[in-house]
Amino acid sequence: MLSRVANNLFWMSRHIERAENTARLLDVTYRMSLLPYRILEPGQSWAEPWALPLVINGLATAYYERYPGALGPDDVLRFMVFDAANPSSIYACIHTARENARVVRGAITSEMYEDINAFWLELRNRDYAGIRTGGLSEFFDWVKMRSHQFRGVTFGTSLRDEGYSFTRLGTFIERADNTARLLDVKYHTLLPSVADVGGAVDYYQWGALLRSLSAFDAYRKVYRDVIMPRRVAELLILRDDVPRSLHACMNEIYEILRDICESSSREVERLAGELHAQLYYGRTEQIISLGLHEYLMGFLEKLGALNDEINRHFLVPVYPQQQAATARR
Amino acid sequence: MINPAAKRDDGVRPSTVYNEMYDEAGAVHPHYAAYAEWLADKPPEYLLQKQREADILYARLGITFAVYGDETGVERSIPFDIIPRILRPDAWKIIYDGTCQRVRALNAFLKDIYHDQEILRAGLIPEQHIFANRLYRPEMRGFDVPGDVYIHIAGIDIVKTGQDAFFVLEDNLRTPSGVSYMLENRKMMMRLFPELFSRMAVAPIDHYTDVLLDNLRAVAPPGVTNPTVAVLTPGPYNSAYFEHAFLAQQMGVELVEGQDLFVAQDAVFMRTTSGPQRVDVIYRRIDDDFLDPLAFRPDSVLGVAGLFSAYRAGNVTLANAIGTGIADDKSIYTYVPDMIAFYLGEKPMLANVPTYRLSKPEDLKYVLDHLHELVVKEVQGSGGYGMLVGPAATRDERAAFRERVLGNPANYIAQPTLALSTCPTFCGSAIAPRHVDLRPYVLSGKTVTLVPGGLTRVALREGSLVVNSSQGGGTKDTWVLED
Numbered sequence: 144m145l146s147r148v149a150n151n152l153f154w155m156s157r158h159i160e161r162a163e164n165t166a167r168l169l170d171v172t173y174r175m176s177l178l179p180y181r182i183l184e185p186g187q188s189w190a191e192p193w194a195l196p197l198v199i200n201g202l203a204t205a206y207y208e209r210y211p212g213a214l215g216p217d218d219v220l221r222f223m224v225f226d227a228a229n230p231s232s233i234y235a236c237i238h239t240a241r242e243n244a245r246v247v248r249g250a251i252t253s254e255m256y257e258d259i260n261a262f263w264l265e266l267r268n269r270d271y272a273g274i275r276t277g278g279l280s281e282f283f284d285w286v287k288m289r290s291h292q293f294r295g296v297t298f299g300t301s302l303r304d305e306g307y308s309f310t311r312l313g314t315f316i317e318r319a320d321n322t323a324r325l326l327d328v329k330y331h332t333l334l335p336s337v338a339d340v341g342g343a344v345d346y347y348q349w350g351a352l353l354r355s356l357s358a359f360d361a362y363r364k365v366y367r368d369v370i371m372p373r374r375v376a377e378l379l380i381l382r383d384d385v386p387r388s389l390h391a392c393m394n395e396i397y398e399i400l401r402d403i404c405e406s407s408s409r410e411v412e413r414l415a416g417e418l419h420a421q422l423y424y425g426r427t428e429q430i431i432s433l434g435l436h437e438y439l440m441g442f443l444e445k446l447g448a449l450n451d452e453i454n455r456h457f458l459v460p461v462y463p464q465q466q467a468a469t470a471r472r
Numbered sequence: 473m474i475n476p477a478a479k480r481d482d483g484v485r486p487s488t489v490y491n492e493m494y495d496e497a498g499a500v501h502p503h504y505a506a507y508a509e510w511l512a513d514k515p516p517e518y519l520l521q522k523q524r525e526a527d528i529l530y531a532r533l534g535i536t537f538a539v540y541g542d543e544t545g546v547e548r549s550i551p552f553d554i555i556p557r558i559l560r561p562d563a564w565k566i567i568y569d570g571t572c573q574r575v576r577a578l579n580a581f582l583k584d585i586y587h588d589q590e591i592l593r594a595g596l597i598p599e600q601h602i603f604a605n606r607l608y609r610p611e612m613r614g615f616d617v618p619g620d621v622y623i624h625i626a627g628i629d630i631v632k633t634g635q636d637a638f639f640v641l642e643d644n645l646r647t648p649s650g651v652s653y654m655l656e657n658r659k660m661m662m663r664l665f666p667e668l669f670s671r672m673a674v675a676p677i678d679h680y681t682d683v684l685l686d687n688l689r690a691v692a693p694p695g696v697t698n699p700t701v702a703v704l705t706p707g708p709y710n711s712a713y714f715e716h717a718f719l720a721q722q723m724g725v726e727l728v729e730g731q732d733l734f735v736a737q738d739a740v741f742m743r744t745t746s747g748p749q750r751v752d753v754i755y756r757r758i759d760d761d762f763l764d765p766l767a768f769r770p771d772s773v774l775g776v777a778g779l780f781s782a783y784r785a786g787n788v789t790l791a792n793a794i795g796t797g798i799a800d801d802k803s804i805y806t807y808v809p810d811m812i813a814f815y816l817g818e819k820p821m822l823a824n825v826p827t828y829r830l831s832k833p834e835d836l837k838y839v840l841d842h843l844h845e846l847v848v849k850e851v852q853g854s855g856g857y858g859m860l861v862g863p864a865a866t867r868d869e870r871a872a873f874r875e876r877v878l879g880n881p882a883n884y885i886a887q888p889t890l891a892l893s894t895c896p897t898f899c900g901s902a903i904a905p906r907h908v909d910l911r912p913y914v915l916s917g918k919t920v921t922l923v924p925g926g927l928t929r930v931a932l933r934e935g936s937l938v939v940n941s942s943q944g945g946g947t948k949d950t951w952v953l954e955d
Contacts, residue, residue: 146743147732246708249721305745407747457745462734 148250149309150458151243155251155259156297156313158240162233163290164321168196169223170283171355176216178347193219199324200231220279221271233286237266251310252300255293262289308399312453315399319392319446322356326379327439349375356387376435377427389442390422396449408456414449418442490634490893491905492557503560503953506672519898522664523554529660550653551946556661556668557895557908557928563636564675564924564952567912570638570822571628571922573812575914578643578799580815582622586612586795596810601803607852609760609795611767615784617793618691619917624755624791625684626914627651627927630822632893639825639890641909643808645792645800647757650947651913652715654927655680655722657949673954675924680913681722684755687917688723691789692752699752701725702742704733706758706774716757730758735778738785753789760794802851802885803829825890831882839886840877843870846886847937848877861937863889892937895948897930907931909939910950924952 175192193216197203202222209228210218226232230239241263248256274282294314301307349370353359358378365382366374383390397419404412421442430438455461493504500508530549559567584591585602586609592599602608627648629641658677662669685701692699705716707729720727732742733751741748756763762772767780782788798804806827809820828835828846839846843862850858860873877884894905912926928948929939939945 144745145726145728145732146745147729149745242708249717249727309745403745405746460743460747462736462741462743462748 144250144305144309146458146460148247148306151247152250152306152309153313153458155240155243155247156294156310157317158236158243159259159290159293160314160317161231161321162236162240163287164317165196165200165223165231165233165236166283166286166290167355167357168199168325169220170280171351172196172219173216173279173283174354175348175351196223202229202231205229217271224274224282225271234266237263250306252296252302254296254300258293258296262293265289305403308403309457312396312399315392315395316446316450316453318387319389319396320443322379322387322389322392323439323443323446325352325355326376327436327443345372346370353378356385358385358387361385372435373427373431376430380430380438381422381425381427383422390425393419393422400453403457411449411452411456414445414452418445418449421445489891489905489907490632490637492632492893492895492908504558507556507558507668510668510671516901519554519903520901523898523900526552526554526660526664529663530656550941551932552657552660553897553906553930553932553946553948554661554664555896555898555903556949556951557910558951558953561953561955563638566636566638566821567630567910567926568922568924570640570820571626571630571912571914572920573816573818573821574628574640574643574808575623575626575916575920577808577811577815578626578645579621579623579916581811582793582796582799583620584815585798587614591811591814594814596814597804597807602798605798605801605803607795607797607801609798611780611784612793612795618693618786618789621691621791621916622793622796623799623914624687624691624793624916625651626916627911628914630910630912630926631825631890632908632910633891634893638822640808640822641825642802642805643800644911645796646759647792648911648913649712649715649757650911650927650929651680652718653947654913654925654950656718657927657947658925661949672951675952675954677923677925680915680923681719683915683921683923684719685723685725687915687919688753688755688789688791690918691791693786693789696752700742700750701753701755702728702733702751704728704730704754704756704758706730706762710757712757719755728754730773730775733776733779735776735782738778738782738787740776740779740782740788751788753791755791760797763790763794802827802849803831803882806885825887828886830877830884830886835886836877836881839884840874843874845889847889848873848884848886851883851885861889864936864938889937895928895930897932897946897948899932899934904934906934907937907939908948925950 172192172195175195191214193214194203196219197206206219206222206229209226210222212218222229223232225234227235227238229235237259241259244251244256244259269282297307297310301310346369349372350359353362353370353375356379362370362375362378365378368374378385378388380389382388383394385391393415397415400412400415433441492501493508494500527549530552581591591597592602623645625648627644627650629644630638631641632638654677668674688701689699701723702725703716703720703723705713705727707713710716717727726732726742728742728751733740734743734748735741736748740751740754742751758774761769763775764777764779764781765772765775766777768775779788779790780794783790783794806824806829809824812818812820828839830836830839830848839848843860844865846862848860848862860869862870865873892907892909895908896903897906899906908928908930910926910928912922914920914922928950929941930946930948931937931939931944932946933944936944941947
């Protein structure tokens with residue numbers, strides 16, 4: 144299939160997934176902001192809950208350029224939901240996903256196009272005042288449900304061809320990236336001091352994190368115990384039966400790539416296999432002794448390398464003979 | 473809203489305008505008889521419901537075009553009219569033979585002016601009409617295109633002024649559009665009114681994309697046994713993107729943008745997820761100017777660097793060929809009847825509309841004195857932009873246009889406003905006559921042929937003669953009856 148078509152399918156589903164993750168993140172931030180605990184300390188303004196979505200997405204600088212002044216929930220929400228100039232905002236993600244879909248309409252089913260088009264048209268009819276009145280959580284639930292619906296329509300109507308593979312690949316790469324970022328931020332930026340570890344703030348923050356990844360009930364079912372950071376890490380990194388865990392995402396990614404890789408793209412498959420093996424054979428003790436932050440940074444780096452290799456081989460390829468031709472000219 | 477008690481407008485108007493359904497006495501022409509009989513017991517409510525159904529289906533399918541100059545950038549559906557335009561077999565034969573003849577002559581003309589230039593040496597066309605024209609491509613001199621085919625797809629705009637009285641309004645030989653509407657309109661009519669197709673022998677047109685693909689494969693570079701064909705589009709922001717995607721999908725070939733292709737060792741490749749794949753034939757919907765930044769406009773980001781060089785090396789076929797614009801220029805149009813005589817030794821089966829060339833002082837004077845009764849067009853304009861419809865224009869519009877003409881008279885031609893035929897058209901609550909034209913699509917490759925039909929465009933505003941979709945025109949399905 145054409146690389147550009149594959150690229151559009153890949154980014155269509157990545158953007159839908161990103162919109163969903165942004166909604167999850169904002170929802171959990173909102174819930175945390177309602178807790179009676181103020182954890183601000185001098186020099187630690189990043190510990191303000193509303194900084195969380197910005198830090199996780201690496202958007203703090205971009206935010207302060209657009210909204211100089213004190214950090215507040217309304218500005219953060221405006222920036223992360225409706226700001227078209229912020230490429231990670233829900234608005235921008237859905238707009239881009241819909242444009243991706245429009246460009247390759249012939250490569251997706253009409254049900255998929257109608258669904259994503261309706262998502263965009265409905266979102267365009269909403270505004271910040273409206274979702275404030277209607278309830279933030281209702282809005283975030285709506286975004287999550289639309290995202291679930293699009294994946295369902297894709298699953299239920301797509302031909303199982305290469306296009307389907309790239310569509311799925313986009314979903315799981317984005318999801319793995321997001322889960323890793325969320326885990327990392329919780330561990331390193333939220334707790335103001337070591338003394339707070341294990342305290343009430345800690346409990347609610349881990350709980351909110353689990354909820355944002357739809358894994359709270361799973362934690363209860365699996366451990367039947369209080370929330371402990373190392374178990375949260377185990378659940379969201381190593382267990383492959385939690386759909387948003389790194390292991391579950393890598394299962395999907397590795398399987399898809401084994402399917403589409405050919406002799407010329409073995410390096411892509413090898414990188415995916417290596418990363419998959421790290422999770423498949425990984426132990427919680429290793430993660431703890433290495434340090435969660437170091438572990439997650441290592442994971443994100445390898446995921447980035449895999450993503451680059453996928454780009455180079457499939458999505459925006461540069462060929463040796465083309466380079467030669469350009470050089471000749 | 474509909475008032476059922478209101479008298480039904482049956483489309484009859486006492487005038488010299490030819491109505492394709494009714495004769496002057498109000499009787500139905502024989503080839504419309506079966507349709508009129510079916511229509512007779514259909515209340516306006518029924519037609520309105522069907523019209524709404526069609527509108528909803530078109531919007532849902534996203535059959536849209538973008539309007540240039542519309543700041544909102546919205547995609548719109550072209551209005552579709554549910555009343556078909558019906559042509560007799562005899563009338564179709566005139567159109568079929570006449571358009572094929574015309575395309576043969578125009579193709580011979582292109583081969584000639586890019587090779588021996590006999591028509592210039594015979595003095596039939598003044599040299600400066602060719603060499604001073606920016607649509608002439610000196611780069612094409614002496615280059616042999618596969619099968620000598622330049623015009624693989626031609627859209628010939630035809631108007632009717634009486635029974636079997638046809639005139640060619642213009643030839644579209646670059647990247648004519650609209651054929652997707654011809655095909656979608658038929659699908660829509662079969663969906664809305666299946667019973668009509670069992671009552672009447674309507675010639676099918678669905679095989680258009682098969683014939684197109686067959687012809688494109690037939691003009692592949694010599695020696696290629698299983699050619700790969702692709703449709704090259706400027707991208708989703710082009711007004712005809714829907715059509716490009718539609719044609720690629722119907723032919724089962726890739727829809728590519730310039731960025732999907734690259735040239736290496738004078739051959740063209742697509743970037744695919746399985747590596748580079750060779751492309752042999754490109755049905756391009758990008759103008760010459762934008763095809764290759766190395767050969768033509770260097771600022772083009774739509775094209776493919778090196779494409780022209782690959783073309784000249786004979787490693788890829790472009791359809792249509794580069795440089796066909798010189799043959800559909802409105803100043804060259806006036807010579808087409810001479811071309812038919814010169815190259816084919818035949819008499820034209822379809823007449824030209826009488827045309828004034830404003831480069832000639834006596835024509836210029838006549839036209840300026842009669843602006844109120846003429847249509848004045850830019851020589852290189854298209855799509856209804858840059859034209860003046862004298863009788864419909866205000867005094868100020870005519871005065872303004874007069875200044876533009878005087879600035880560069882050679883850039884304009886003028887034609888009398890023809891009494892374009894009308895077809896009954898559903899106008900929301902009643903049926904009323906509206907002016908129509910016809911664009912059949914002539915395909916060349918293996919043979920020169922066309923499927924029995926075309927795009928009927930209808931000027932939806934009462935009395936309007938402008939049928940372009942960008943100027944408020946709509947479309948109808950065109951039925952050619954079988955013998």
